[in-house]
Amino acid sequence: MHPYEEIRTEILRRINSQAWPAGFALPHEEKLAEEFGVARGTIRRALSPLVDAGLIERRRRAGTRVVGRKAHSSTLTIPVVRHEIERGGHAYGYKLLRSSLGDDARDDQGLFAGAPLRHIVSLHLSDGRPYQLEDRLVNLEAIPEARDADFSTVSPNEWLIARVPYSSVRTILRAEMPGTNDSKYLKLQRDEPVFVIERQTRLDGNILTLVRMAHPAHGFQMITATDDFQ
Amino acid sequence: MHPYEEIRTEILRRINSQAWPAGFALPHEEKLAEEFGVARGTIRRALSPLVDAGLIERRRRAGTRVVGRKAHSSTLTIPVVRHEIERGGHAYGYKLLRSSLGDDARDDQGLFAGAPLRHIVSLHLSDGRPYQLEDRLVNLEAIPEARDADFSTVSPNEWLIARVPYSSVRTILRAEMPGTNDSKYLKLQRDEPVFVIERQTRLDGNILTLVRMAHPAHGFQMITATDDFQ
DNA sequence: AAGTGGTCTAGACCACTAG
DNA sequence: TAGTGGTCTAGACCACTTT
Incomplete structure (x- = not known):
């Protein structure tokens, strides 16, 4: 398990356990990098799929927040x-x-x-x-x-x-x-x-x-x- | 439009125009980085969604190949x-x-x-x-x-x-x-x-x-x- | 104006696997 | 075993947007 995967899992755990409830503002990237002992890029890599999945929202200057889950998204594949x-x-x-x-x-x-x-x-x-x-x-x-x-x-x-x-x-x-x-x-x-x-x-x-x-x-x-x- | 977006679009164009047909082996990352005049990381960023979408396949040592399209994938969202x-x-x-x-x-x-x-x-x-x-x-x-x-x-x-x-x-x-x-x-x-x-x-x-x-x-x-x- | 995320770089080392 | 992609770093600069 690579660092970015472990970090992603840990953050997912915090969200699901409500330790970081909906609306919670995450520490900014540099703080997280410090906490997990990795470079900032690794934190970004860990978070990016959570953004895609709609679990967290990020805005410049405003920071990163946990989003209340509103929908389930999944991938539908239609083969030949x-x-x-x-x-x-x-x-x-x-x-x-x-x-x-x-x-x-x-x-x-x-x-x-x-x-x-x-x-x-x-x-x-x-x-x-x-x-x-x-x-x-x-x-x-x-x-x-x-x-x-x-x-x-x-x-x-x-x-x-x-x-x-x-x-x-x-x-x-x-x-x-x-x-x-x-x-x-x-x-x-x-x-x-x-x-x-x-x-x-x-x-x-x-x-x-x-x-x-x-x-x-x-x-x-x-x-x-x-x-x-x- | 950022470099990674332009590169992705250009590669997509080459695939769709059959300039790079199914089975075609792409130049490796360093060659592409050289061609587009960017760092290797930017090439990776351009290609990565194409991997997720199943358009190309990458294997260490074997390189990157265009995949014949076999299915349409799309995201299904089920809201509350x-x-x-x-x-x-x-x-x-x-x-x-x-x-x-x-x-x-x-x-x-x-x-x-x-x-x-x-x-x-x-x-x-x-x-x-x-x-x-x-x-x-x-x-x-x-x-x-x-x-x-x-x-x-x-x-x-x-x-x-x-x-x-x-x-x-x-x-x-x-x-x-x-x-x-x-x-x-x-x-x-x-x-x-x-x-x-x-x-x-x-x-x-x-x-x-x-x-x-x-x-x-x-x-x-x-x-x-x-x-x-x- | 300042702080946050977004992009990019140049480099290093590692992991896998085709030849 | 050599070549390719995969991961990570430390740093820089930029873009946005809140205060």
């Missing part, structure tokens, strides 16, 4: 669907259901500002059972290669992630009563809802793609955990 | 229910439905290893409409004060978060057909599903509390976004 299925030891299957350009690909929410679009509907299967219905709009102005891409064997999900390695993403999670397409393709049980993941992907402010991914609720869940400090 | 409702400009309401000790508080999943428990069922309202049904087990061995706490005016959610400022959390998200209690208290429309958040809270490996929070699907969603580097 094929990897998710294969990691669970299941056989992955994929079927392109529909692909169209132009008027069929409508920008209902006005997000794409009139850009030409491609609309792809596809189905991901796990051991032959419907796992996810993917309904996607791709901005052909931002990704012109998508016009002629062949999505009959590679899903747009994987094709895009390979092409746009990094981008900013907004994800919305919902429970929904199934729509017509959901019922048609997902082989839902009677009254079974769908778990919907909706995602906007942007690069430099331009929206690249909008996707709705619907899962049969039965047997599907998303798991997320805090990155433990301990 | 009251804050969430009030931030939306709605009136918060709370009602304790049931509170019991002993046999009524059963540890169905065997998570609490026989510890004494308190079982609390409560309802959170937004503008008088049911918003969330909270069904919670609290470990009285870990938090003995919870035995006599009064949950008729303060929800266990808030009471606990004030008492245990930091802890590790595992969250599971699901869409479900409503159970008996859900239908009874959430005033669901016909065939309306519920969005369920299930959460285990731990401290130093001991499970403190297990909670199931059910929301009427209609009008409820969770939003999460990547922390943009730009």
